[in-house]
């Protein structure tokens with residue numbers, strides 16, 4: 303039986319953002335347990351303050367458009383099967399018995415969905431399916447800086463396969479595999495591990 307301590311080793315959407323940033327970053331942080339210095343770290347986490355903003359949002363009219371029959375907010379989720387954990391902004395339940403995660407992003411919509419967002423939403427989808435025993439075919443993202451634009455993401459088999467593959471690689475790194483550095487040298491400029499990282 304899993305304990306609360308075990309959940310510390312579960313993978314969260316935030317962990318996967320860091321994995322997408324640089325796999326080696328995960329090695330230093332999660333395998334060697336070298337603490338990171340948040341204020342010097344890369345700049346992809348602006349959305350962390352979003353919770354302060356989303357309370358100001360009102361997307362009820364969008365929920366009506368989607369024929370939502372029930373919703374839950376700030377839901378803590380786990381998947382024992384995939385060893386995932388996270389808190390999703392909202393879960394929408396539909397007339398047809400399916401459900402979807404909805405997440406707020408303090409960002410503009412630039413006509414495409416970033417892979418990191420796709421990864422996160424697919425993680426939520428897997429956790430919702432396991433927790434609520436429902437199917438998840440779609441996820442929704444609300445872009446705060448684009449006038450609360452609601453964008454739909456289909457949770458395809460391809461997205462699921464990609465995520466499972468990445469989770470497997472993540473576990474290998476945590477278990478001691480030293481991965482190659484990021485392909486983007488620019489990312490190293492702001493990285494707190496740049497002084498110890500073998501280039």
Ligand code: SF4
Pocket residue numbers: 324325326327330482483484489490491493494495496497499500
């Ligand atoms: S210095 Fe560059 S390669 Fe090394 S962990 Fe940081 S981002 Fe990755």
